[in-house]
Amino acid sequence: MTGEAAPHMAHLQPNGSEWPVPPVDGYTVDDLYRLDLPPHTELMDGSLVFVSPQRKFHSLAMYLLEQCLRSTVPETLRVRREMAVVISKRNVPEPDLVVVQAAADADQRQTRYEVKDVVLAVEVVSPDSEDRDRDTKPHKYAAAGIAHFWRVEMAGEDDRPVVYVYELDPVTKAYALTGIHRDQLKVAQPYPIAVDLTAIDHL
Template sequence: MSAALDYWPAPPPWGWTADDLDRLPAEGPNGEPDFFKHVELIDGALVFMSPQKRFHQRMIHHLTETLCRQAPAHLSAVDQMDVKLGYRMRPCPDVLVIDAQAADDDDRTFYTPAEVHLVIEVVSPESEDRDRKTKPSRYAEAGITHFWRVENNDGSPVVYVYELDPATHAYGLTGIHHERLTVPVPFPIDIDLGDLPR
């Protein structure tokens, strides 16, 4: 079988796989630097993420730093790392809470659902459908217990908190948080949503 990249820019006949992301080159087909730096695999299709808006970046930084400070020793928060959900599904969530042992491995390029305790997506205009529909259902199917979706409401974050229903394997909304987010799971968390870094 030929390498998947032999077919670029069209997908190979068998489609892209999660493992192909580890073999993407540093440069694009015309020598563009970091061409594949921000790409994820959604249902076998390569999705190139658009540049982040400042709100998006500030929110990722604030959540990652706060969760790292509050997490118990066996957990850690990381940002913009892949989760390998299946053969053709490898999204790159904005923030993850994972096992500390997995976070300590600096050679990792992705985590497995069993290592992930919380996934957070900060919605951008170009990613609304993926962040609101496609990704949550895939995270739930993979058994990731906790999911947060962050929306930008005129410059202020609103966090929608979901928990997996083990009977339906779907997420149920457990709260909508505006100024402050306080939840007991996956560990006690208290976040001032208005205190975004500059």
């Protein structure tokens, strides 16, 4: 079954095209790239997840972390933002930032990465994504074998980033919290990274 709407069930999108009617078994990765969907639509357990407008904090935190990740990234890895990651046929999240193997990043036209090539996934929590970023996505990333996961929250009187750093236990396939970083983030894995989190005040 396809995700195309029957004529009597059609609902128009702002661009004039029809909202798709979900298939009985849920959407798949093929549907995600076939349908006319809003940018940054994710696929979670066969359901489409649309992204709401983001706060300024989200944009600035992503920018700050991306620049610092890039500043020390080794030649064998690449840093990318807002790229889809195929976990399974019905799960294609789009982390805010990913660090991937350079060998998986050779095609300038690619629209997604395979989960096996992802070394680090970073999610900046927004009001509409709290449950997904704190619970759903970390569980899926861990089960899929992504070795490192960072969750970024806005906290404190200054609304600065707080970064929760997790590392995968390969036996339990679950994340263990290895640090909570305020003001300064400094880690050795997946490679040496240092971030002055207070710098968001000047962006």
